[in-house]
Amino acid sequence: MNIDAFPQLEIVPVKGPLKGRVVLPGSKSLTNRAFLVAALAKGDSRLSGVLSSDDTVYMAAALRDMGVGIDNEDETTLTVRSTGKLKAPAKPLFLGNAGTATRFLTAAVALADGEVVVDGDEHMRKRPIGPLVEALTRLGVEVSAPTGCPPVTVHAKGGFSGDVVEIDANLSSQYVSALLILAACGEKPVEVRLRGDQAIGGRGYIDLTTRCMEAFGAKVSMPQAGVWRVEPTGYVAADYLVEPDASSCTYLWAAEVLTGGEITFQMDTTALTQPDAKSRDVIMTWPNMPAVIDGSQMQDAVPTLAVLAAFNKTPVRFVGIANLRVKECDRVSALSQGLNAIRDGLAHEEGDDLIVHADPALIGAMTKAVIDTHNDHRIAMCFALAGLMMSGVVIDNPKCVSKTFPGYWDVLESLGVELKHPA
Numbered sequence: 001m002n003i004d005a006f007p008q009l010e011i012v013p014v015k016g017p018l019k020g021r022v023v024l025p026g027s028k029s030l031t032n033r034a035f036l037v038a039a040l041a042k043g044d045s046r047l048s049g050v051l052s053s054d055d056t057v058y059m060a061a062a063l064r065d066m067g068v069g070i071d072n073e074d075e076t077t078l079t080v081r082s083t084g085k086l087k088a089p090a091k092p093l094f095l096g097n098a099g100t101a102t103r104f105l106t107a108a109v110a111l112a113d114g115e116v117v118v119d120g121d122e123h124m125r126k127r128p129i130g131p132l133v134e135a136l137t138r139l140g141v142e143v144s145a146p147t148g149c150p151p152v153t154v155h156a157k158g159g160f161s162g163d164v165v166e167i168d169a170n171l172s173s174q175y176v177s178a179l180l181i182l183a184a185c186g187e188k189p190v191e192v193r194l195r196g197d198q199a200i201g202g203r204g205y206i207d208l209t210t211r212c213m214e215a216f217g218a219k220v221s222m223p224q225a226g227v228w229r230v231e232p233t234g235y236v237a238a239d240y241l242v243e244p245d246a247s248s249c250t251y252l253w254a255a256e257v258l259t260g261g262e263i264t265f266q267m268d269t270t271a272l273t274q275p276d277a278k279s280r281d282v283i284m285t286w287p288n289m290p291a292v293i294d295g296s297q298m299q300d301a302v303p304t305l306a307v308l309a310a311f312n313k314t315p316v317r318f319v320g321i322a323n324l325r326v327k328e329c330d331r332v333s334a335l336s337q338g339l340n341a342i343r344d345g346l347a348h349e350e351g352d353d354l355i356v357h358a359d360p361a362l363i364g365a366m367t368k369a370v371i372d373t374h375n376d377h378r379i380a381m382c383f384a385l386a387g388l389m390m391s392g393v394v395i396d397n398p399k400c401v402s403k404t405f406p407g408y409w410d411v412l413e414s415l416g417v418e419l420k421h422p423a
């Protein structure tokens with residue numbers, strides 16, 4: 001569908017189970033890791049299964065601006081050609097609202113020579129990066145971010161000098177991933193240590209990072225919990241297959257259980273290794289979801305789970321989700337707001353927890369809810385699920401799904417979902 005023609009989109013409730021086959025897009029997290037690590041390797045790396053979406057296009061464009069060749073073979077296959085070095089770009093790197101691209105590049109550009117400015121859109125300019133800037137400073141990188149958020153200016157000198165660095169990763173695991181990717185390009189082994197509370201959210205994303213680094217020749221060990229030791233191997237060019245995106249898959253798993261449907265995918269999705277794959281088991285418990293769900297290790301699946309919870313038999317409290325407040329928008333509040341637009345009193349916030357007061361009577365009911373997506377792809381995608389079950393759900397700015405899943409609305413249509421201009 002031509003989504004540009006739809007400033008708002010109304011979802012028509014399904015008349016029966018959703019059935020069909022879906023080709024999931026590639027993982028955003030793995031595409032952006034593979035892009036960067038391949039760019040830091042000398043030679044040609046062939047990446048397949050890659051995602052093409054706003055976040056990955058920003059990463060690719062930034063790498064091109066730093067002298068890396070990226071040649072597309074087809075929509076999901078490309079070759080990254082690199083000397084293994086990044087050149088300082090002629091202009092600031094603009095990374096939209098892509099957290100992965102912004103955080104990973106803030107560290108990696110220390111390997112260039114000259115001034116590099118890492119910047120994003122107005123949302124990204126509100127997402128904290130101070131802890132990463134502080135850690136890079138300790139590694140001897142000359143870097144500043146006066147507001148604690150992008151823009152970040154790095155006076156790159158082709159490397160860094162430190163060998164031990166502590167990082168406070170409570171706000172984002174991406175800081176750790178960024179340091180690890182950089183660390184393999186040092187002159188000596190580097191230890192990256194978590195500061196304080198080691199039970200950070202998104203631990204699984206760090207495992208994704210180390211596995212991707214290892215696929216390009218890096219050597220990473222964990223001498224103790226919360227400490228990673230990275231050997232100074234650099235990276236070697238490699239062929240790499242990006243697995244499908246588990247977070248994107250959560251909407252389809254949820255659509256399946258909500259409608260009693262059956263959706264098949266290009267692979268067995270129980271084999272996905274990304275953190276959000278854990279949410280599948282929780283999704284499958286609907287309409288008897290647990291009373292308390294700890295979202296800390298499946299953060300990007302929380303919006304999906306929260307909308308599912310609205311149609312559950314019993315209330316659900318989401319805990320461990322404080323850092324959802326610093327994602328593309330404040331997701332705790334955006335979810336509460338959207339659920340209350342569907343039915344007043346359907347959800348409330350308690351500290352950083354989100355309580356969803358389940359109401360199975362909503363199934364088949366009518367509402368008049370225009371969902372403010374706050375330009376957040378996950379808010380748009382998760383509230384579309386509510387529209388499958390009840391009439392009157394309108395998604396404002398549906399185009400924002402292009403951040404990670406540009407084909408989302410087409411996929412829903414291919415499953416028989418009717419989408420229309422709001423009445």
Ligand SMILES: O=C(O)C1=C[C@@H](OP(=O)(O)O)[C@@H](O)[C@H](O)C1
Nearest residue numbers: 029100172173174202205299300
């Ligand atoms: O490393 C990654 O690929 C990601 C880590 C998570 O963010 P935080 O580490 O900021 O929580 C997640 O929400 C994001 O979509 C992708």
Ligand SMILES: C=C(OP(=O)(O)O)C(=O)O
Nearest residue numbers: 097098099100300327328
């Ligand atoms: C939080 C997200 O993205 P990022 O941090 O990579 O911008 C997301 O995709 O849900």
